[in-house]
Amino acid sequence: MPVINMPALRPTGLPEALVMPLPGRGDQIDMRAHLLGTRIDMRALAGFGDPELVELGGSCAFVFRYGAVVLVGATSEEEARILAQVAPHAVDPPTSPEIETARVELRDDGDETVSADGRIRLREATPERLLLAATVLARSVVLARDEMRIEDAFDRIEPLLVDMREHGRAHLPIRQIMRQIGSVLSAQHRVVGRARIGEKPDLLWEHPELDRLYGRLEAEYELGDRTRTIERKLEMLGDSAEWLLDLVQDKRSLRLELSVVALIAFEVAIGLYEIAARWPH
Structure with a gap:
C-alpha cells in the first residue's frame, strides 16, 4: 500500500500572540515580561497583528492572551505606553507587579542557545525566534x-x-x-x-x-x-x-441529625405531657 505524506496540521483558533513592531535597538536587546492579569482580551487591541504577518526589525511588543506582555528592545517610554494601552483589557490584575527580564544577544555564528550568564543567543531577530523566546519568558512569569x-x-x-x-x-x-x-x-x-x-x-x-x-x-x-x-x-x-x-x-450532617433527634424528643415529651394532662387524677 502506498504511503501518503500528510502535512502537519496547525491548531486553529486565535493567534498564539499578537505583536507590535518597534524601532530597532542593535545587537543587544533587553526583554521584559510583565504579568498584567489572568487573561487579556486581545480582540480589543489596536495596532497589534499576527507575528507571522508583521515585519519585525528586532524590537517589538508581544501580547499573550493568558495575561502576559513581553517587551523586546523597548525604551522606558515605549514600555509605559504599551502597558497603559494593554492594561485596561486585562482581567484580574495582580496585587503586586510580576516581572521577569532577559538579555537577547544577536550572533550570526555559533549555536542558538542560552549562555552561562543567562543571555539568549539568537542568529537573527526573526519573528519566529523572538516569539519563541518571548513565549518562554511569558510562561515563566x-x-x-x-x-x-x-x-x-x-x-x-x-x-x-x-x-x-x-x-x-x-x-x-x-x-x-x-x-x-x-x-x-x-x-x-x-x-x-x-x-x-x-x-x-x-x-x-x-x-x-x-x-x-x-x-x-x-x-x-x-x-x-x-x-x-x-x-x-x-x-x-x-x-x-x-x-x-x-x-x-x-x-x-451530625448537627442536622442531632436537631432531628431533639425535635423528635420534644414531640414525644409534648405527647406524654398531653397524655398525662388527660389522665384522671
Missing part, C-alpha cells in the same frame, strides 16, 4: 505568579490542619473551604488551559527547526520541572481542601 499563589494557599490551609492536630477540631467556615477549592481549580485552569505550559508552542508546528532552541530555553527557565512541581502541589491542595470540605459536611 505566569508560573512565578502561580507559584506565589499556591504558597499563599498552603499558608491559609496550614492553620486549619494545625488546629486539627492539636485540638482535634477546627473552625471551618464553608465559604473559606470553597474559596480554597476555587483557588486550586483556578490555578489548574491557568497552567493547563490558558497558558498550556506543559505543551510545546504552536509555532513549532510550522518551524520544527526551532525545536532545539525551545528545548534549551525551556530547560534554562525550568518550565517542565516547575510545572510538575505546581501540579503536585495543586494535587495536595485539592486533596486537603476536599478532606476539609468532607469534614465540614460531616459536622453539618
